[in-house]
Amino acid sequence: METEAPLSTREAIMAAATNTVMTEGYNALSFRDLAADVGIKSASVHHHFPTKGDLAEAIVGRFGEDFTKRMEPLLDLPFEEALDGYIGLFRSAFVDSNRMCLGGMMSAEVSALPEPARAQLKGFVEAHKDFVRAVLLKKHKRMASEKLEGRVFAIFAAMEGAQLIARGLGGDAAVFDGIVESYKASGLLA
Amino acid sequence: METEAPLSTREAIMAAATNTVMTEGYNALSFRDLAADVGIKSASVHHHFPTKGDLAEAIVGRFGEDFTKRMEPLLDLPFEEALDGYIGLFRSAFVDSNRMCLGGMMSAEVSALPEPARAQLKGFVEAHKDFVRAVLLKKHKRMASEKLEGRVFAIFAAMEGAQLIARGLGGDAAVFDGIVESYKASGLLA
DNA sequence: ACCTGAACACCGTTCAAGT
DNA sequence: ACCTGAACACCGTTCAAGT
Numbered sequence: 001m002e003t004e005a006p007l008s009t010r011e012a013i014m015a016a017a018t019n020t021v022m023t024e025g026y027n028a029l030s031f032r033d034l035a036a037d038v039g040i041k042s043a044s045v046h047h048h049f050p051t052k053g054d055l056a057e058a059i060v061g062r063f064g065e066d067f068t069k070r071m072e073p074l075l076d077l078p079f080e081e082a083l084d085g086y087i088g089l090f091r092s093a094f095v096d097s098n099r100m101c102l103g104g105m106m107s108a109e110v111s112a113l114p115e116p117a118r119a120q121l122k123g124f125v126e127a128h129k130d131f132v133r134a135v136l137l138k139k140h141k142r143m144a145s146e147k148l149e150g151r152v153f154a155i156f157a158a159m160e161g162a163q164l165i166a167r168g169l170g171g172d173a174a175v176f177d178g179i180v181e182s183y184k185a186s187g188l189l190a
Numbered sequence: 191m192e193t194e195a196p197l198s199t200r201e202a203i204m205a206a207a208t209n210t211v212m213t214e215g216y217n218a219l220s221f222r223d224l225a226a227d228v229g230i231k232s233a234s235v236h237h238h239f240p241t242k243g244d245l246a247e248a249i250v251g252r253f254g255e256d257f258t259k260r261m262e263p264l265l266d267l268p269f270e271e272a273l274d275g276y277i278g279l280f281r282s283a284f285v286d287s288n289r290m291c292l293g294g295m296m297s298a299e300v301s302a303l304p305e306p307a308r309a310q311l312k313g314f315v316e317a318h319k320d321f322v323r324a325v326l327l328k329k330h331k332r333m334a335s336e337k338l339e340g341r342v343f344a345i346f347a348a349m350e351g352a353q354l355i356a357r358g359l360g361g362d363a364a365v366f367d368g369i370v371e372s373y374k375a376s377g378l379l380a
Numbered sequence: 381a382c383c384t385g386a387a388c389a390c391c392g393t394t395c396a397a398g399t
Numbered sequence: 400a401c402c403t404g405a406a407c408a409c410c411g412t413t414c415a416a417g418t
Contacts, residue, residue, distance in 0.1 A: 025217055025302070044382070048382090050412090100298065108290065111214045111218070112214065158378075162344075162351065165297060168297025170308075178340050220391065222390080231403055232391090
C-alpha cells in the first residue's frame with residue numbers, strides 16, 4: 001500500500017503544467033502561474049526546464065507513458081471491452097473537469113512547439129496506433145494490413161475529433177456518447 | 191468582374207486575425223502583430239474590437255458565414271460529389287499552408303473565449319450539421335431521425351479529428367487522405 | 381544543485397489626447 | 400470616426416548572485 005509520495009519539484013512542475021495544458025492549452029501556460037502552483041519563483045522553473053519548449057517535450061513524453069500504462073491492461077480484455085475501455089479514457093478526460101487529451105491539444109498548437117516536442121507528439125500517436133491495432137486484431141484477424149493501418153489511424157483521429165467537438169461545445173458527455181455510438185453503428189468502431 | 195476590393199481597416203483586421211488563428215491559434219494571436227500586419231498601432235485595433243474576445247466573436251461568426259457560402263453550392267451536386275466537396279474544404283485548409291479549421295482551433299482553446307464567442311462557435315457547428323444532414327438525406331432518405339442526427343455529428347467530429355491529427359503530424363495530405371479513405375470504407379462516410 | 385531578484389522585450393488593456 | 404503614445408500589470412527568458 002503506497003502512501004501519497006511527495007512529488008519532487010520537477011515532478012510537481014510537470015503535473016501542474018500537464019493539467020493546465022489539458023484545460024487551457026499550451027499557449028495559455030504561464031511560467032509564473034506554474035511557479036505559483038508549485039511554490040517557487042518563475043526563474044526557478046527554468047532551472048528544471050530551460051525553455052517552455054523543453055517543458056512541452058517532457059510533458060508530452062510523460063503523458064504518452066501514462067496513457068500507455070492505462071491502455072496496456074485493456075489488452076487482456078476481449079475486443080468489445082478493450083475498445084470500450086479505450087473510449088472511456090477519452091471520455092473521462094473531459095467529463096472530469098473539461099480536460100482535453102494533451103496530444104490533441106498539442107496537435108492544435110503544434111506551431112508553437114520546437115522539433116523535439118513534435119517528435120514526442122509523433123511518438124504519442126504511434127503508441128495509440130500500436131494499441132488500437134492490437135485491439136482490432138482481436139476481432140479482425142485477417143484484415144489486409146493496408147486496410148488495418150487506415151482503420152487504426154481513423155479510429156484514433158475520430159476519437160480525438162469527438163473529444164475536441166464535445167468539449168468545445170461545453171463538455172456535455174451526451175454529445176460525446178452520441179458521436180461514439182454513431183461511430184459504432186456506422187462500422188468505424190466495430 | 192470584380193477588381194480586388196480595398197479592405198476596410200476592420201475587414202483587414204479580421205482577415206489577418208483569422209489567418210493567424212488558423213495557423214497558430216487564438217492564444218498566439220497578438221494585437222501588436224495584428225496591428226503591424228494591418229499598418230496601424232495596437233491601440234487602434236481596440237477601436238474596432240474593444241477586447242480580444244470581441245474579435246474572436248467576430249471572426250468565428252464570419253468564418254461560419256464564409257464556410258456556409260462554400261458549402262451551399264455543393265448541395266446542388268449528387269451525394270458522392272457533395273461529400274467529396276465537403277471533404278475538400280477540410281483538406282484544402284492544411285494543404286494550403288498548414289492551416290486548421292477556425293472552429294476546430296477555437297474548440298481546443300474554448301476556455302479562453304468569452305460567452306458570445308462560444309455562442310458563435312455553437313452556431314458554426316450547427317451550420318455544419320445542417321449541411322451534412324442535407325447531404326446525407328440525398329442518399330439515406332429513410333434513415334431514422336435519431337440515427338441521422340448521430341451520424342451527422344459523427345461525420346463533423348471525424349472530419350475535425352482527421353484534420354487535427356494530420357496537421358499535428360506535419361501537414362501530410364496523405365495522412366488526411368488515408369483517414370478519410372478509411373472513414374468511407376468503414377461506412378461512416380457512406 | 382537549487383533558488384532568487386532584477387532586467388529585457390514582449391503581451392492585452394486603458395485612457396487622455398490628437399485629427 | 401479613427402488613430403496614437405504612454406502607462407499598467409502581465410509574459411518568457413537571461414543572468415549575476417545567493418545558499
